[in-house]
Amino acid sequence: TASGVTSRVSIDSNGVEGNKSSSSPSLSSDGRYVAFSSHATNLVPGHMNQSVDVFVHDRDTGETTLVSKNSSGSEGDSDSVRPAISADGRYIAFDSFAENLVNGDTNDDPDVFVHDTTTQDTTRVSVNSDGNEANGRSLAPAISADGRFVAFHSFASNLGGDTNDVRDVFVHDTTTGDTSRVSVRSDGAEGNEYSVWPAISEDGRHVAFFSRASNLVSSDNNDADDVFAHDRETGETTRLSVDGAGTEGNNDSRTPVISGDGRYVSFTSLASNLVPGDTNKESDVFVHDQTSGDTTRISVDSTGIQANSSSTGPALSADARYVAFDSFASNLVADDTNGVDDVFVHQYLPDPPPSTTTTSTTTTVPPPDDEDFFTDDDGHLFEDDINAIAAAGITRGCNPPANDNYCPDDSFLRGQAAAFVRRALDVPASATDHFGDDDGNIFEDDINAIATAGITRGCNPPANDRYCPDDSFLRGQAAAFVRRALGLP
Template identity: 25%
Template sequence: MVCAVTTLLPGAAASAEPAGVTGVAGDRGAGVERISVAADGTQSDGDSTGGAITTDGRRIAFSSSATNFTPGNAAGSERVYLRDEPSGQLKQVGSHPIAAPVISGDGEYAAYWVLLFRDTKVKLAQWTAGSSIGVNCDALNCSQPSLSGDGRYVANVATIGRPSSSQRIDVWDWQANTKQELAWFDHTAPSRPSISGDGRFVAYQDGKAKDVFVWDRDHGSTSDPIEGPSKEATIVQVSEDGSKVVYLSGSDTYVYDVSSGTAQRVPNVKGLAIDPTGDHLLYAPNDTTGPSLILRDLRTGTDEVVSNQPASAGVDAVSAGGRDVVFQSRADDIVPGDTNGKSDVFVRRFS
């Protein structure tokens, strides 16, 4: 791998104005479904956040403080849920997440991190079992999980010492109970990994140096900083197929091609997620006067609006081919009948 050479993304303007915008999701109920509802369709009585979707768009993971999703939930208690879209089945699979869960490509697992006494630990939730297990982290604090496509490999940050003084980027094969250490940092500045679907590639950030690297399991090697020596970068995500890495630098977003070592620049936007094939980028324009979320087809440079109302999204928010996008919003006019006054999780379907 070589340092990135930036090129202008085809069809991208020099500003955040979307090119060829179609399919506005802001119209009431047009292509949008609220996901954070009980199995019988009752709306949530608590805030719901996050939203991570599978490769095929079938299952969605999110967190919620709702008391009416499952019996016995205390008010204000955050839970992790997996929702199966074809059946409408909703399962509570975990409790007390610090941040929104991520999901495996096949939808069998979700991962999240929790506070245990004064330390943080990574939990792995399973759809079939409907419960969570702890990932065998040998450090005091583990956080920032990312899952492979089948959920077997968990990349995370392990923070060392009390008070914390250093950190590692690890990959756990939790089925074999083996660990691979990819990098050590002599600091605790925000660092985060993202793993490809087959577990071959892990893109990760050195939060102090502001560099993004790509580790290749097959070659046992780590790239030079992919953004090149003259930039500071923040990682977003590696695509599930391992072909692309999205990172932020300055006011722009870059989509790095792992094979060629080149990058496409999407100017004046904040990249949020990339679809499993590496062909569709979900971003938030830096210009806040227009739509809040836009999906770009990187092959054609054309855009489709995901939400005109204030909304946000995280990694794992886009299914393969850009068919579905999951996001959260407090807006009450995205779908009809939204009267709970809470943050909800939605999915925008383009097909």
């Protein structure tokens, strides 16, 4: 589809519009396949069940197919909703009240299923590791990129060591058949209150959810819903609805979404203490960086001014560069006079630099310009590299205002490093003053910009209230800068 074109996908394979409402879209990574739920009865031939069903539309071929059906092709006998599609569009998870999608469904509760659009098999995943059906409702699936792992929350008590009598979050491995609970403390102890609405990283390792439990992490004393992430590889559970210093939120935080690599989690919160200057007394949208520990408010205008009404419902791009959300605020953009809820997109992470092409984790800088920018690096081992980054505008020299020298053998200062990284990645300016020892420093703006972007944390952990701009920049620190800047795992 051409750039800028809006097309309707809740149509039948001949392009005829649905005769009733459709909602809850889920998109494959390339945008070709769109899964959605619909009340419409005319999207596929022979649709007779008068229930809400899940469909998938192929935007290349125009074909619309029923998903909420059993492996023999018979449509479900009750409502099916909340689809979640794998990256390639092959696997679609959904929850359903239907009792005829698999054999032996006798629990009289909604279950979570996965439909394979290639084999046409439908499998129930809200089962324990022995394949026994859940003895309570299971809802709200999230699926890994390859479709192997499906997270969901469930009222069931028989999915594995569950004695807390509240909703928990589980992950089912469709390859091994194992079902594991992830709404647990880092030592495996179960939560003492409900945990719901999971989001899962592309590889299935990281699962975010929100919970009322007060025992998933230490010092949880706010008596509020919090957002957590569980690392299925290490077993560690971390609270994310905290400020940059780790202080817990003073109100409810909910509805997490997670980036592809699991590093970033966006969520909605009523807390007023997650960032400085939150005085609007409204729900806001935030992003927490699990690597840097920073929490950033997203529901602001392009200059950083807070929203004048509530913001909710975040959606996060796989690379975490963009966060979409809905808001009643009228001051996020100019000329917002409609008085209704609108959808906005905020750029959280900077664009890759124009001079850099990123493939996987390897960054390639174009060949150096023919121009020789400095006089003191002739014949130097790194002369070509120096000319290349000078041509790209990343360095300006070491002897302003002339800047005809690069000083290739001088020590590199932390302030200079901030400027290099900011120019290389085109990191946007930030109004937040992160450190107390860089006021008036020539690199102060660069330091604040990369701190807001989560590239630096400071020089004096755990306080990290100083940057030490005039200290030497060590090779180990350089590694940390580059890793955070490029989002390397």
